[in-house]
Amino acid sequence: MGCGDFRLTATAKKLARSGRSLQRELNSRGTSYREELDWFRRQMALDMLPREPICDIVGSLRFSESSSFYRAFRRWTGKTPQQ
Numbered sequence: 001m002g003c004g005d006f007r008l009t010a011t012a013k014k015l016a017r018s019g020r021s022l023q024r025e026l027n028s029r030g031t032s033y034r035e036e037l038d039w040f041r042r043q044m045a046l047d048m049l050p051r052e053p054i055c056d057i058v059g060s061l062r063f064s065e066s067s068s069f070y071r072a073f074r075r076w077t078g079k080t081p082q083q
Contacts, residue, residue, distance in 0.1 A: 049081060
C-alpha cells in the first residue's frame, strides 16, 4: 500500500497548478509544503499505527528508512511508535 508521490511537483500537478503557484498559495496562508506534508504524514501515521506494522507505515509514508520515521514520530508526539 502506498500513499502516492509526495513531491511538490506531483501534488501541484494533481491540483492542476504549478509547483510555484502552490508554494505561493501555501505561503500566503502562513504555511509551507514541507509543513503540510509533515502534518499529513503525522496524521496518517497516528491513524495507521494501531493496525499496521511499523515497516508498512515507513514504506507507505515514503520515509527513507525506519530511523527517519522514528525521529519524526518522536518529534510529533514525544514518544516512540511502540509507546
